[in-house]
Amino acid sequence: MKKLAKILTMALVGAFVVSVFTACGGSKSEDKLVMATNATFPPYEYVDGDAYKGIDVEVAQAIADKLGMELDIRDVEFGSIIAGVQSGKFDMGMAGMTVTDERKQSVDFSDTYAIGIQSVIVREDSEIQSVDDISSANKIGVQQDTTGDIYSTDDYGEDSVTRFKAGTDAVQALVSGKVDCVIIDNEPAKSYVAANGGLKILDTSYAEEEYAICVKKGNDELLGKINDALKELKEDGTIDTIVAKYIK
Numbered sequence: 545m546k547k548l549a550k551i552l553t554m555a556l557v558g559a560f561v562v563s564v565f566t567a568c569g570g571s572k573s574e575d576k577l578v579m580a581t582n583a584t585f586p587p588y589e590y591v592d593g594d595a596y597k598g599i600d601v602e603v604a605q606a607i608a609d610k611l612g613m614e615l616d617i618r619d620v621e622f623g624s625i626i627a628g629v630q631s632g633k634f635d636m637g638m639a640g641m642t643v644t645d646e647r648k649q650s651v652d653f654s655d656t657y658a659i660g661i662q663s664v665i666v667r668e669d670s671e672i673q674s675v676d677d678i679s680s681a682n683k684i685g686v687q688q689d690t691t692g693d694i695y696s697t698d699d700y701g702e703d704s705v706t707r708f709k710a711g712t713d714a715v716q717a718l719v720s721g722k723v724d725c726v727i728i729d730n731e732p733a734k735s736y737v738a739a740n741g742g743l744k745i746l747d748t749s750y751a752e753e754e755y756a757i758c759v760k761k762g763n764d765e766l767l768g769k770i771n772d773a774l775k776e777l778k779e780d781g782t783i784d785t786i787v788a789k790y791i792k
C-alpha cells in the first residue's frame with residue numbers, strides 16, 4: 545500500500561513538473577513582451593552590429609521596464625506584423641506604424657507617440673520638383689504594405705507603383721534609375737538620402753500621419769498597460785529625450 549502511494553505521489557509530481565515545463569516552453573512566456581518590428585527603418589528601428597537600435601526600440605524597452613517584462617524583438621517583414629499580432633504570435637507591433645482605419649479593423653492601436661510624414665525622394669536632377677508634378681506616368685517606388693504603398697496606389701494606380709521589401713531597396717532602385725521617386729516616411733527618407741549621393745527630399749510632403757503600437761484586437765489588458773506606460777514616459781520627458789537622441 546505504502547509503496548503504491550509513493551508511486552502515485554511520484555507520478556503526480558512528475559505530471560506537475562511536466563505541465564509546468566510545458567506552460568513555460570511555448571513561444572511566449574508571461575514575463576516576455578514580444579515585439580514585432582521591421583528593422584530597416586532608421587531612426588525608428590535598425591540593426592547596428594548585432595543590436596537593434598532606434599526610437600521604437602528604446603521606447604519599447606522603457607515600456608517593458610515599466611511593466612517588469614523582458615523585451616523580445618522579432619525582426620520580420622513590415623507586411624507580416626499585423627497578421628502575427630492578430631494570431632497572437634507577437635504581443636505587439638511597433639514599427640513606425642501609422643494608424644489607419646483599415647488597420648483598425650484588424651488590430652487595436654495604442655495612443656500615438658509620434659507624428660509621421662510621407663515624403664517624396666527624387667534624384668537631384670529630377671523633373672519632379674513638387675508633389676503636384678507626380679503623375680501616373682511616373683514610376684513610384686514604395687516599401688510594400690506601407691501607407692506610402694497604399695496611398696500612392698490609390699492616387700496613381702496599381703501600374704505606377706513598384707513595391708520593394710525594404711525602403712532601402714526602393715531607394716537603390718531610385719539611385720539606379722529604375723523608379724522616378726520613392727514615397728516613404730520622412731525620417732527614414734532623411735537617413736537614406738544621407739547614405740546615398742545625388743538624392744533629395746521634396747519640400748512639400750505627401751501625407752501626415754500618426755504612429756502607434758498595435759496589439760491583438762480586444763487585448764485591453766496589455767493595451768491599457770501600454771497606454772499607461774506611454775503616458776508616464778511622455779509626461780516625465782523620457783520619450784522626448786529618446787527622440788532627441790535620434791532626430792536632430
Ligand code: GLN
Pocket residue numbers: 582585622639640641642643660687689690691692729
Ligand atoms: N508609417 C508607414 C506605415 O505604417 C511605414 C512604416 C514602416 O515602413 N516601418 O505604413
